[in-house]
Amino acid sequence: MHAVIPGETVNILVLGAGELGMSVLRELAMVASSKGGARITVLLRPSAVTTQDASKMHAIAELRGLGIDTLQADVIHDSIEELAEHFGRFDTVVSCVGFIAGAGTQLKLARAALVSGVKRYVPWQFGVDYDVIGKGSPQDLFDEQLEVRELLRAQRTTEWIIISTGMFTSFLFEPAFGVVDLAQNTVHALGSWDTQVTVTTPKDIGMLTAKIIFADPRLANEVIFIAGDTLTYTQLADTVDATLNRTVSRVEWSVPKLNNDLAAAPDEQMRKYRAVFAEGKGVAWDKHNTFNAANGIDLMTAADWIEQNLK
Structure with missing residues (x-):
């Protein structure tokens, strides 16, 4: 033993x-x-x-x-x-x-x-x-x-x-999460373009x-x-553009907008995650x-x- x-x-x-x-x-x-x-x-x-x-x-x-x-x-x-x-x-x-x-x-x-x-x-x-x-x-x-x-x-x-x-890095690119939406050639900022995520x-x-x-x-x-990595949503969009040689559309999803989305479907997990990451507190x-x-x-x-x- x-x-x-x-x-x-x-x-x-x-x-x-x-x-x-x-x-x-x-x-x-x-x-x-x-x-x-x-x-x-x-x-x-x-x-x-x-x-x-x-x-x-x-x-x-x-x-x-x-x-x-x-x-x-x-x-x-x-x-x-x-x-x-x-x-x-x-x-x-x-x-x-x-x-x-x-x-x-x-x-x-x-x-x-x-x-x-x-x-x-x-x-x-x-x-x-x-x-x-x-x-x-x-x-x-x-x-x-x-x-x-x-x-x-x-x-x-x-x-x-x-x-x-x-x-998880891959989650940023998860279509259901909606941050990097390559099908729509769009990056959504959660909260603001200066909000950071790790x-x-x-x-x-x-x-x-x-x-x-x-x-x-x-x-x-x-x-x-x-x-x-720790980066802002601006840096994320810039990185997608530079690495994939494209120009994405940039759409900001504000905290009030995401909170309203969540209020409309309070059991929807992805809306909960978007809202909490948009607040930018403890997530970077x-x-x-x-x-x-x-x-x-x-x-x-x-x-x-x-x-x-x-x-």
Whole structure:
């Protein structure tokens, strides 16, 4: 039996293997193999393991090839106690289960982590600075993220790390989000042209999450900021023009307009996101003050992303 040195990371559980989960798992497996063999396990729903879906089967085969173990459980349907029993077998639990799992899931997972007594928990907080946004924002899912922070900060048994990443870079170009609408050759500014947004790719988030988890000296009980890019909507439109050699139409969506849109369809998720990002509060930070900048790590910028994915 491996003798666990206090605070050592030898046995890591990752919850979920979606886009971010796969990035985190790949990077953890790579760092673990160079660190003398920390064990990496992924928690998946039983249906995901027995799936006949070709892309999911391919992902599971890739995980096996990386030497990652599989643990079957259901974060939505299993009780806090059942999840805690699983979590307690690991020294670090990283949640890559996002908002798609539905309201209440983030708090449930945090409670399970605390009940389990796991040494360190990395919640799904791969997004904006919820402390600055505060309670009662247009995106009601963000309130639960603040409750998770309150829960973690109020105890001393389980260490925690929150990794603030901004928006996934690809989300800026998601047609349903409507910021960069290439079909209509239009860029919409959320709030104003001077409003800023921070973005990072899932691949870069995965790489930095692995570095943060294995950092020496150990990182714990803090919010760590990373950023692939921080830019205004003017800079975004200029970048789209320059990189794709076109001239986009520029349309500003003001805060009042987006709040009115949301009032007309209060359950529409994309309208909630547009409204909260338009306020420009807690959704952007200076790249110079990030973990990646402090460690001299270059990440993919918005221009790089356009170059790789849209040209």
